[in-house]
Amino acid sequence: MVPLSYYLVLSGILFACGVAGFLIKRNIITIFMSIELMLNGVNLSFVAFAAHWKMLAGQIFVFFILVVAAAEAAVGLAIIIAIYRTRETLNVDQVNLLKL
């Protein structure tokens, strides 16, 4: 028997790592991976609650999150490739076309 709070704490730690990476990292691919990490944290809490409340709907939601994450990864990586073609860099500090 593992307490539910342990799962939630682990999920919170994963989410916090994702947020920290999103804010700290300068490489656009690594930022993308941080987003995936955040989604994973949310998935873990969904599954933990599904098991706790004996409701299978949580796993369905995880399925949907997975699908959306896959779509997001595909589009995002395509955008990264397009940015790299025009800007020749992966550093988000140098992608400042919209800056005044």
Added chain:
Amino acid sequence: MNLLVQRHPINSALSLITVMAALAGEYLLLGAEFVAALQVIVYAGAIMVLFVFVIMLLNAGEEERTSGSRVAILFGVPGMLLGSLLVAWVVLRHSGTGAVAVGALPGPPKTIGQMLFHEFLLPFEVTSILILIAIMGAVVLASRPTVAGSPPKKVND
């Protein structure tokens, strides 16, 4: 955690794969077999292969170190201490309540499939449309922009 520490993107990607695999094991412990299989196949398989492929395609090197702002240190360190204290307090206070049995909720693919196609039919169809649009968008974005007026020529590099 390793994702943050590593400075080369490929190392971050490999550690993220490790995290995904560990999470799949966690789902198995929770009894969600379908989600665990999905995690391994979709996340650790497809998405991470895509990531590694793009990293190698774009030849991503070491990222240069940027100077952290002073505000981040000023607020970040006390905030993080406070947050970890809060988490520790919650764990110590509420551990033992609401225990989840290992393998508590068997999530066989059969049950999930029935739920997916009865109660969640509309969201399922909407996600299929979404992923179709995402595929088309990715192809359009990643394709080489052609010069207006000239016919699209064969890409040979």
